[in-house]
Structure formats: C-alpha cells, structure tokens
Amino acid sequence: MISLLAANSIALGTIDVLIVVAYLAITILLGIWLGRGQKNNRDFFLGSHQLPTWSLLLSIVATETSTVTFLSVPGKSFVAGGNFTFLQLSIGYIVGRLAIVVLLLPAYFRGEMLSAYQVLETRFGLTTRRLASLVFLVTRNLADGLRLLLSAWALNIAIGLDFMTCIVAMTVITAVYCCAGGVRSVVWNDCIQFAVYMAGAFATVWIVARLLPGGWSQIIEFGRDTGRWQLFDFDASLTKPGNTFWSGIFGGAFLSLATHGVDQMIVQRYLCAKDRAAASWALALSGFVVFAQFALFLLIGVALACFYANFDAALAPTKGDEVFMTFVVGHMGTGFKGLILAAVLAATMSNLASSFNSSASALMGDWLQRWLPKMDDRQTLRVARWLTVVSAVAHAVVAMAAYAIGVERAIVDIVLSIAGFSIGLLLGLYGLGLIAPKTSEGVVLASFVVGAVVTCYVAFGTNVNGYWYTLVGSSTIVLTGLILGALFRRRPASQN
Numbered sequence: 112m113i114s115l116l117a118a119n120s121i122a123l124g125t126i127d128v129l130i131v132v133a134y135l136a137i138t139i140l141l142g143i144w145l146g147r148g149q150k151n152n153r154d155f156f157l158g159s160h161q162l163p164t165w166s167l168l169l170s171i172v173a174t175e176t177s178t179v180t181f182l183s184v185p186g187k188s189f190v191a192g193g194n195f196t197f198l199q200l201s202i203g204y205i206v207g208r209l210a211i212v213v214l215l216l217p218a219y220f221r222g223e224m225l226s227a228y229q230v231l232e233t234r235f236g237l238t239t240r241r242l243a244s245l246v247f248l249v250t251r252n253l254a255d256g257l258r259l260l261l262s263a264w265a266l267n268i269a270i271g272l273d274f275m276t277c278i279v280a281m282t283v284i285t286a287v288y289c290c291a292g293g294v295r296s297v298v299w300n301d302c303i304q305f306a307v308y309m310a311g312a313f314a315t316v317w318i319v320a321r322l323l324p325g326g327w328s329q330i331i332e333f334g335r336d337t338g339r340w341q342l343f344d345f346d347a348s349l350t351k352p353g354n355t356f357w358s359g360i361f362g363g364a365f366l367s368l369a370t371h372g373v374d375q376m377i378v379q380r381y382l383c384a385k386d387r388a389a390a391s392w393a394l395a396l397s398g399f400v401v402f403a404q405f406a407l408f409l410l411i412g413v414a415l416a417c418f419y420a421n422f423d424a425a426l427a428p429t430k431g432d433e434v435f436m437t438f439v440v441g442h443m444g445t446g447f448k449g450l451i452l453a454a455v456l457a458a459t460m461s462n463l464a465s466s467f468n469s470s471a472s473a474l475m476g477d478w479l480q481r482w483l484p485k486m487d488d489r490q491t492l493r494v495a496r497w498l499t500v501v502s503a504v505a506h507a508v509v510a511m512a513a514y515a516i517g518v519e520r521a522i523v524d525i526v527l528s529i530a531g532f533s534i535g536l537l538l539g540l541y542g543l544g545l546i547a548p549k550t551s552e553g554v555v556l557a558s559f560v561v562g563a564v565v566t567c568y569v570a571f572g573t574n575v576n577g578y579w580y581t582l583v584g585s586s587t588i589v590l591t592g593l594i595l596g597a598l599f600r601r602r603p604a605s606q607n
Contacts, residue, residue: 124445124446124448124449126445126446126449127445127446127448127449127452128449129449130446130449130450130452130453131449131452131453131456134307134453134456134457135284135456137303138284138288138300138303138304138460139284139287139288139291141288141292141296141299141300141303142287142288142289142291142292142296142300143288143291143292144292145291145292145293145295145296145299146291146292146293146295146296149292149293149492150488150492151488151489151491151492152475152488152491152492152494152495154293154295154492155293155294155492155495155496156293156294156379156468156471156472156475156476156495157294157379157382157383158293158294158295158298158383159295160383160384160385161385162295162298162383162384162385164384164385164389164392164393165393166298166299166301166302167298167380167381167383167384167389167390167393168392168393168394168396168397168400169301169302169305169400170297170298170301170302170380170465171371171377171380171393171394171397172305172397172400172401172404173301173302173304173305173308173457173458173461173462174301174376174377174380174461174462174465175370175377175401175462176305176308176401176404176458176461176462177255177258177261177262177458177459177461177462177463180404180405180408180458181308181311181312181408181435181454181455181458182261182435182436182455183261184197184405184408184409184412185408185409185411185412185415185434185435186412186430186433186434186435187353187409187412188339188409188410188412188413188416189412189413189415189416189434190416190430192338193339193412193413193416194338194339194340194341194342195339195340195341195342195406195409196341196342196343196344196353196354196355196359197353197354197405197409198342198359198402198405198406198409199342199343199344199354199355199356199358199359199360199363200354200358200359200362200363200366200405200578201359201363201398201401201402201405202359202360202363202402203359203360203361203362203363203364203365203366203367204363204364204366204367204398204401204402205367205398205399205402206360206363206364206367207363207364207365207366207367207368207369207371207372207398208367208368208371208394208395208397208398209395209398210364210368210372211367211368211371211372211394212391212394212395214372214545215372215373215541215545216381216387216390216391216394217387218230219378219381219382219387219390220386220387220390227373227374227375227378227379227382228240228241228243228244228247228375228473228476228477229476229477230541230544231243231540231541231544234544234548235540235544235550235551235552235555236552238552238556239540239552239555239556239559240477241477241478242556242559243373243537243540244375244473244477244478246533246536246537247374247375247473247533247537248470248473248474249533250533250534251374251375251376251466251469251470252466252470252502252505252506252509253509255462255463255466255506255509256505256506256507256508256509256510256512256513257509257510257513258459258462258463259278259281259282259459259463259506259507259509259510260278260509260510260513260514262277262281262455262456262458262459263277263278263281263510263514264436266280266281266452266455266456274514275511278507278510278511278514279507281456281459281460281463282463282503282504282506282507283503284460285459285460285463285464285467285503286467286499286500286503288300288464289463289464289467289468289499289503290496290499290500293468293495294379294383294468294472296464297464297465297468298380298383300460300461300464301461301464301465303457304457304458304460304461305457305461307450307453307454307457308454308455308457308458309404309407310450310454311450311451311453311454311455311457312407312408312411312454313407314447314450314451315411315414315435315438315439315443315451316407316410316411316414318442318443318444318447319411319414319415319417319418319438320414322418322422322442323417323418323421324421329417329421330413330414330417333413333416333417333420334413334417337416339412339413339416340413343356344356345357349575349576349579350573350574350575350576351576353576354578358576358578358579359578361579361582362576362578362579362581362582363578365535365538365581365582365585366534366578366581367398368538368581369534369535369537369538369581369585370534371394372538372541373534373537373538373540373541374534374537375469375470375472375473376465376466376469376470379465379468379469379472380393381393381394411435412434415434415435415438418438418442419434436451436455439451439452463503463506466502466506467499467502467503467506468499470498470499470502470505471495471498471499471501471502472495474498474501474502475491475494475495475498479494479498534581535562535566535580535581535582535583535584535585536559536562536563536566536584536585536588538581538584538585539558539559539562539584539585539586539587539588539589539592540555540559540588542585542588542589543555543558543588543589543592543593546589546593547592547593547596550592550596551596551599553599554592554595554596554599555592557591557595558587558588558589558591558592558595559588561587561588561591562584562585562587562588562591563584565583565584565587566580566583566584566587569583
C-alpha cells in the first residue's frame with residue numbers, strides 16, 4: 112500500500128490555500144448556477160441536448176482521466192525499467208473510438224435514451240438490459256472507489272489530513288455540485304477541471320526542468336541513457352507484464368470500444384449531444400487528446416526520475432504511485448503546491464461526478480423507469496438527485512473498504528483490469544446484438560454466463576495480461592452466442 116507520508120506533509124501556504132479554496136468554491140457555485148431551470152430527470156441526465164461539441168470532447172477526456180491517470184501513469188516511466196510503452200495503449204484507444212463511431216453510435220440516436228442499455232432491451236429483452244446495467248453499476252462503483260482511494264492518499268500526503276476525512280470531503284463536495292446541476296454541471300466542471308489538471312502537469316515538467324542544471328537537454332539525455340524513451344515493444348507474449356504493441360493495439364482498441372461504446376458513464380456524453388455528428392466528432396477527437404495527455408504524464412515520470420537520480424536518489428520513492436505527490440510536497444514552491452493539489456482534486460472530482468451521475472441515470476433508466484410515469488416532473492427530478500447521493504455513498508464505502516483491506520498493486524493496473532474484465536462482457540452483448548440481432552434472450556444469457564466463466568478463469572487461473580480480458584470476454588460471448596443460436600434456432604411455425 113502507498114505509505115501515508117504524514118511525516119513529510121507540510122502546511123500549505125496562504126496562496127496555496129486560496130487556490131484550492133477558489134477552485135472548490137467555483138465548482139460548487141457553478142454547479143448550483145447551472146442547476147437553475149431544471150424541470151425533470153431528462154434535463155438532469157441529458158442537459159436538454161444543448162451542450163456544445165467541444166465541451167463534450169473535453170468532458171469525455173476529463174471523465175476518463177482520474178487521479179489514477181494523473182498520479183499513477185507518471186510512475187510507469189519513473190520506476191527502474193520504466194519507459195513510454197504504456198503509450199501504446201492509447202493508440203489502441205484511437206482505433207477503438209473510430210470503430211464506435213461507425214458501429215455503435217447509430218443505435219444511440221434512434222430516439223431519445225436515458226441509458227445506454229436500452230439498446231439491449233430492444234434487441235433481446237428487459238432481463239438482458241438489467242443484467243448489463245447491474246454489471247456496469249457494480250464495476251463502476253468498484254473502479255471509481257479505487258480512484259477515490261488514490262486521491263485520498265494524495266491529499267493525505269499533501270496536507271496530512273486524516274484519511275477518512277479526505278474521502279468524505281471529496282465525496283461530499285463533488286456530490287453537492289453534481290446533485291445541484293446534473294450532467295450540465297458535470298460537463299462544464301469537467302472543462303474547468305481539464306484546464307486545471309493540465310496546467311498542473313505542464314507546471315510540474317517546467318519546474319523540474321528549471322531545477323536541473325542541464326534543463327531539458329539533461330532530461331532528454333537521461334531518458335536516452337536509461338531506455339525510457341522506448342515506445343514500442345513487439346513481444347508477442349500474452350503473459351508479459353506491462354504493455355506490448357499487440358496488447359496495446361488489440362487490448363486497447365477493445366477496451367476503448369467497450370468503455371466508450373457500452374459504458375453508461377461515457378455513452379451519456381453522446382446522449383447529451385445535439386446530434387449524431389456532434390457526438391462523433393467529440394468521441395473521435397478525444398482519442399488524440401488522450402494520446403497527447405498520456406505522453407505528457409509519462410514525460411513527467413521521466414523528468415522526475417532524472418531529478419531524483421541527480422539530487423535525492425536516497426529519498427526517491429520506490430513506488431511509482433508515490434512519486435508525483437512526494438515531489439510536490441518536497442520540492443514545489445508556494446502557489447504551485449496549491450495548483451497541483453487543485454489538479455489532483457480536479458481529476459478526482461471530474462471522474463467521480465461523472466460516475467455519480469451516470470450510475471444514477473442507469474438506476475433511473477434501467478430499474479425505476481417503469482414506475483416514473485406515476486410521478487410528476489418535480490418528483491422525478493428529486494428522485495434523480497437522491498439516486499446521485501446513493502451513488503456517492505457507495506463510492507465512498509468502496510474506497511474505505513479498499514483502504515482497510517490494503518492494496519499492493521499499482522492502482523492504475525487494478526482499475527484497468529476491473530474495466531477489462533467487466534466491460535468485455537458488456538461489449539460481447541452489444542457485439543452479439545450487431546452480428547446476430549435475432550438471437551433469443553435465453554441464448555444471450557447463457558452466452559453471458561459462459562463468457563463470465565471463461566474470463567474468470569483467464570483472470571484468476573492464468574498469467575494472461577489484464578489488458579486482454581476485454582477481448583477474451585467479448586469474443587467468448589459472441590462465439591458462444593453464434594454457436595448456441597445455430598443449435599437452438601427457433602423453427603418457423605408450420606403453415607396450414
């Protein structure tokens with residue numbers, strides 16, 4: 112587990128505190144202001160389809176950029192033997208997003224939807240829709256609870272605040288603006304949060320370069336001498352830890368196809384768009400922004416490795432997840448500490464707000480929709496807000512439980528493994544719907560069980576890299592569905 116470096120924590124200066132307080136105040140006030148005029152749960156979850164394309168693009172990127180990305184990805188290039196091979200994953204992300212534009216987006220713009228899983232009910236039936244929604248709800252709360260855990264560690268390292276207090280504070284602040292403004296507040300705050308954490312990332316690289324005697328040239332030379340600029344690894348092994356070109360291209364493409372094609376948290380952004388064209392542009396361009404963002408975070412890791420190798424080798428953290436905040440606490444000056452802490456909070460709150468809102472919309476659309484016609488608009492809006500609170504509490508409970516149990520692996524790997532494990536099953540359902548839309552619901556459910564069993568075996572009974580889980584789960588469901596569908600194809604009724 113990441114050590115709680117309370118002994119190294121130092122009080123923030125007045126300017127740092129003002130930066131953090133100003134950021135938190137802006138997010139809350141913006142959320143409240145944007146909540147004006149909401150009339151029902153569709154305003155709350157879909158933003159009246161009036162959000163501009165560029166805001167949805169930044170929201171997609173900010174939503175998938177949690178503290179895991181901000182703090183854990185630099186560790187990939189910081190640790191001994193680290194390099195840029197993690198960036199291969201984002202190449203696969205671009206491929207996967209382009210496939211979504213062609214294969215899945217058309218289905219989401221046939222009528223107005225509150226949940227991504229409404230498509231599955233149209234194809235197969237209500238049970239399949241609710242099964243997919245349940246998988247999303249469980250795994251989304253687990254993965255984002257771990258993201259909240261890492262954020263709490265960062266806050267503890269920065270200011271020495273009690274760990275549980277950190278979890279509660281971030282959860283409550285995020286829930287306040289999320290409940291007040293709904294998805295409109297989430298998207299616009301995502302844009303602010305994107306600007307904040309990117310400013311923090313650029314500031315970190317600039318400061319490290321200034322502290323080094325040789326500046327940028329020293330970082331470049333260090334990276335070359337230690338092999339940290341390596342981008343491609345064409346090893347064909349399925350069990351090799353980390354990223355290879357093949358796991359990046361195929362695993363990343365299928366992971367992106369699943370997370371951005373069938374995950375309610377991201378799909379909800381498309382449903383907020385004015386039309387299919389706007390959603391397509393926002394999604395396609397977001398892949399290239401993520402590539403550039405990952406490259407920047409990996410550059411931070413190389414720069415920090417160079418810094419500690421030249422100045423504080425004995426004090427350098429041994430775990431990649433620790434290095435960013437350790438450097439902030441020990442070496443960044445007044446004002447910059449506040450900026451980085453605000454950036455950490457921004458990355459956390461962006462992801463959490465999206466998770467709260469999308470979980471609530473899945474609960475509303477997939478589970479409670481059939482009772483809502485009995486309620487008026489004001490009542491459905493009230494229910495939407497209460498469901499957001501329920502989701503926030505669930506995330507906090509997961510973070511606290513994970514802290515109590517203890518986590519040893521890099522959190523970015525755990526989160527991506529959870530995503531690959533669960534989202535592959537959902538992608539398999541959508542894939543079967545595209546390839547064989549007339550498959551009976553019984554066959555679909557049986558295929559899902561087979562896919563879950565096979566994925567569990569691969570995850571817990573083999574050493575196959577977690578980046579392959581999405582491909583394993585989705586392909587197993589599709590192949591099983593096609594075979595069972597052929598064996599148990601319903602014969603047409605005999606004609607007299």
